[in-house]
Amino acid sequence: MTFSRLLPLLLLVPALTMADEDRNFKLSSENFKVGNALEHATNFAIVLDSSVAISQEPVFPLLPNRLYLRHKNSAKEYLWFSGEAKAEEYKKLHAYNLKENHLGAREVLGLRLYASRQYKAFQDEADIYFDTEYIYSPRVSKLLFMKNGKWEVLKESVHPGMVQILSDEKNLEIVSLSAKMKPGTRSLYPVNPGTYVFSFNAPDQLPYADIGNLQSGEVLTFNVKFPAPDTSVAVTVDSNAAASSSAVASSSSAAVLDSGAVSSSSADSSNSVIAIPDFDAPASSSSVVPVSNVAEAKTAPVVPSVTIEQVQALQTLEETEALYDAFSAEVDKNFKRVDTTEFSKFYPAIKPADSLGLADSGKVYRGYVAHYNLKRSEAQNLWRQKKLGVVSNLYKAFHAKLDSLQALPFQINMMPVAIEKIMKAPDTTIVIDSSKSPADTIMKIVESNKIDSLNLSFGAERERVEVSWKGVVESFPMDSLVTLLAEGNTSLVTTLFLVNNKPVWVFKEGDLVGRYQYRYEKLGFRMGDSLYFGKGEFKLPKHILVEKEVEEWLKRGPESSSSVAPSSSSAAPDTVKTEPVFNVVEHASRGTVALIDSGSFRYRGKVVSMSPFAIHTTEVTQEFFHKIMGLLDSTKRYPDKSAFKGPNKPVQNITWENAQYACKVLGGDLPTEAQWEFAGRAGSNDGYLWTSDDAMGVNKYAVFAGNSFKKGKKDADYGPHDVASKAPNAWGLYDMSGNVAEWTRDNYFAITFSIESSNPTGSFWGTSKVLKGGSWKDKEKKLNMTARDDEDPRYWSDGIGFRCVFTLDKIIQGK
Known part of the structure; x- marks a missing residue:
């Protein structure tokens, strides 16, 4: 080797010797670049934008049910992303439990991770995934890192699972009985193997509950398909179910008035033909829907005999109540005739415990059964309401009409059914005959016979008006008033004035037994053009007083009274139930x-x-x-x-x-x-x-x-x-x-x-x-x-x- 070829190697030795070795194996915050683009971000286990994803700043603590990606762009540039996990890609990742490896997610974020000890600095893994409990590698089953100058090994763990929920329903509402689930999300990860129970709701759909077992490292998928009626089942229309107009609202119809939702029967009929009331058919007729028209008949709503226009046209509270009672009885009787065999045929059956590898007595399975029954009852109720079509809107119309009529001031012209005179204490007067001698004086004892007050009773027992009044009418001679009342003289008009026309509805064992007026304000007596007001107090019978609504009304303010002079205008009341003073x-x-x-x-x-x-x-x-x-x-x-x-x-x-x-x-x-x-x-x-x-x-x-x-x-x-x-x-x-x-x-x-x-x-x-x-x-x-x-x-x-x-x-x- 020539010196010219050896020179670069000789120059590299001091550089390597002088380098801080830890910098080759750790990342700093400066290595993470914010706002950088990752193009063609499709080949990842995380859902990113299909064209360009923009990197974020790593933020801790990590959010649950979220997957994070650390992507290496170059030796000094790392990008950070977060999003939903892709189910099929997620289960292919190699998982490393942080707790088992005695590491924290924040610590691991700054480590360079390698597939082999032979790898040198800046040759670490390009893609590492994180969540709150694990880190993941898409490529290798063993990861190493350098710590304190020594190689450490990350031990691979049993892969956690994922639960995902698939549905095209945008407004899907999911309730999990097995794990916490963030609203709006449709997947859970990482999760341990086991049994998972969910219920599903959506507008205009019948809710249901489902259960499934998750195996280690697998994805448990719930494909949400809301139950829908089978349009191939025949329907029988039973028109003999109409209730008479004199019927009184029963317990379930009364519940409708309060809650706007009709209660449902808990038992299914065993009949194979579906009975649906025909409110428009004559009382003596019945018909079977032709097979060719089955689908149309099954989806058509049941039409009650009362219309919203009829309700809106009502003028008085009494006629509104009478029509409401007839309508409620009609609904109550016919609602339960909507046979539920059809419902049982399309609604998913409960999953047996043995099919899930569970015991009937197990806590998880018992929870599933309870939730299934709850959702089934709820769905059955909704299904029945759809069968009854416009019933819900009719109840709303009745509520609005009752509220408006009950808010109006009210007067009742009524003569008392009983009159009791309460006399003053005897007042003895001695009269001396002066024509006689003192010895022969004749003393006459005269006792006064003046009325102190009256006790008047109105109405009859258990009728709408049942009240007594005790008091005086100071500007009207009491004896004359008694005579006129006793004779039933038509020139005297007796009027009960009420704050508003709001009776209390009294129920016994769920049945409506009566409506009683109780908001009495004053008592008036009209003779010609003159109106005299009494000064006294009203007294209600016990069966009205014990009602909670009446008790609350009577607590609303102190009583006050005043005398009234003859007048054709309004005057002070007998007993004023004032509006509460809200300090x-x-x-x-x-x-x-x-x-x-x-x-x-x-x-x-x-x-x-x-x-x-x-x-x-x-x-x-x-x-x-x-x-x-x-x-x-x-x-x-x-x-x-x-x-x-x-x-x-x-x-x-x-x-x-x-x-x-x-x-x-x-x-x-x-x-x-x-x-x-x-x-x-x-x-x-x-x-x-x-x-x-x-x-x-x-x-x-x-x-x-x-x-x-x-x-x-x-x-x-x-x-x-x-x-x-x-x-x-x-x-x-x-x-x-x-x-x-x-x-x-x-x-x-x-x-x-x-x-x-x-x-x-x-x-x-x-x-x-x-x-x-x-x-x-x-x-x-x-x-x-x-x-x-x-x-x-x-x-x-x-x-x-x-x-x-x-x-x-x-x-x-x-x-």
């Missing part, structure tokens, strides 16, 4: 709150009762938020990330967890959806504080797209406004519609199985949280307080804020 309290540490009294309201189709509570009158402001954080040690605080700054503007960009944390610091919590809606509607049946024909009403009460978002970023009104810049509701609460949407405590789930009758707490299922009220970005229709939205609790935006609730003792007693 606003300025608490030293918990802020300004409104004290909300107990009551009941129609919540998501059901009348529910609410216990007292206190709620912030405004959304939590940035100034108050800083005070809350000031109550904590500096290590426990988190910053206000509001995009629109201002001390009186509401906090924005806050996650559900952080909002609840702030409320907990104050000794409260986020409101339940029911608490929020009860307080926001302030006794109204509507979800808006303004009427539909009041074009300016929304601007009076709400900050919304029309007066904020649509003005554009350069306008001063763009974004959320200072709290309380709009008018409050009747209970002193501001911005319940608009400004920022507000987190509530409740879980969100697309399907409601049941709503508690008292203080509802939301769904047991679901990972999202309910948002209420709409924001400054929303159109008017989204400001309805009965509407609901949902978001991942980790989500935040400049349109989301919060307010807190407290038990009354936290405010009144300062506990």
Whole structure:
């Protein structure tokens, strides 16, 4: 070898000797390039853009259910990507468990990994994959790295598995009973071998549950195919099922009034022919659908005898109730006649335990059975509702009509059925005959016979009106009044005045047994053009008083009474059941709150009762938020990330967890959806504080797209406004519609199985949280307080804020 050829080698020796050996085997943050393009990113185990993928900055901790790729572009340039794993490519990777190898993902990220000890610096693996528990190599089964000048070996582990869910349904809702699953994702990895149970829901589809076994290193795939009726089964129409118009609503029909969902029978019929009621057919007829028209007959909805137009045309509450009772009885009787043999033929059967290699008594299999039965019952209910077609819309129409008619003031002209005179105590008068001598004086004892008050009874036992009244009519001679009442004199008209036409519906063992008026306000007596009002009190019978709704109404305010002079105009009432006084309290540490009294309201189709509570009158402001954080040690605080700054503007960009944390610091919590809606509607049946024909009403009460978002970023009104810049509701609460949407405590789930009758707490299922009220970005229709939205609790935006609730003792007693 000539010197000229040897010279380069001689020059290389000092360079290698002087080099820091560790730099050849480790990566620094400078090696990772952000924003670089990776073209033709298709041959990877991770889903990247098919044309060009852009590298990111490595961020720790790694997110679960996510696969990361470290790609080597050159000796000093590495790129970092994240995305979904490709199932078939994922299971081909060689896996190395980090815990088994006593390494952390952050540590391994900076190591150069080699396939052999013979490899030199900068000849490490080009592609390495990461997740929260493993690193993966697509090429070799053994990986080495240099540590403290020695070669270390990564031991290959048993490959974890993957569970993937395939479906073309965009709005698929997945509930996993076996592992935590991030909303919106359709795969789980890395996961251990075992049994996995899921339920699947989607709009306009019948939900179902499925189970499968995952083998080590394999991919368990659930191909979601929602059950659909088999259109080849014959249908019999039974028209003898129509209920008479005098029928009273039964337990399941009453449940429909409350919840808007018809309850289903738990047992399937054993008949092979499907019976479906024909509400339009004559009562004595029945027919069998021809085979040629089977598909059409099976998909056609069942049409009840009542139409929405009929409901909307009703004028009085009594005729609405009568038609509702007939309709409910009709639905109740015919709904259960929708035979479920057809359902059993197309709905997937439960998978036997032995087919899965499981024991019937095993915990996992028993959980699957319970969930399967739940989903099956839910699907059967939905299927039956589709069979009944417009029934759901009819119930909504009845609800709207009942609410509107029950809200109206009401008067009943009715003579009492019983009159009791309550006399004054005897008043003895001595009369002396002066014509006689003192010895012969004759004393006459005269006892007065004056009426002290009257006790009048109205109506009959267990009828709509059943009430007594005790009092006086000071400007009308009592004896004359008694005479007129006793004679039934038609020149005297006796009128019961009610606050509104809202009776209480009383049920016994699930059956409606009667409706009774109870919101009596005053008693009037009209003679000609003069109207006399009594001064006294009403008394309800025990069977009405014990109803929860009545109890709550009577607690709403103190009684007051006053005498009335003859007049043709309105006068003071006998016993005034005043609206509750909702005090606003300025608490030293918990802020300004409104004290909300107990009551009941129609919540998501059901009348529910609410216990007292206190709620912030405004959304939590940035100034108050800083005070809350000031109550904590500096290590426990988190910053206000509001995009629109201002001390009186509401906090924005806050996650559900952080909002609840702030409320907990104050000794409260986020409101339940029911608490929020009860307080926001302030006794109204509507979800808006303004009427539909009041074009300016929304601007009076709400900050919304029309007066904020649509003005554009350069306008001063763009974004959320200072709290309380709009008018409050009747209970002193501001911005319940608009400004920022507000987190509530409740879980969100697309399907409601049941709503508690008292203080509802939301769904047991679901990972999202309910948002209420709409924001400054929303159109008017989204400001309805009965509407609901949902978001991942980790989500935040400049349109989301919060307010807190407290038990009354936290405010009144300062506990």
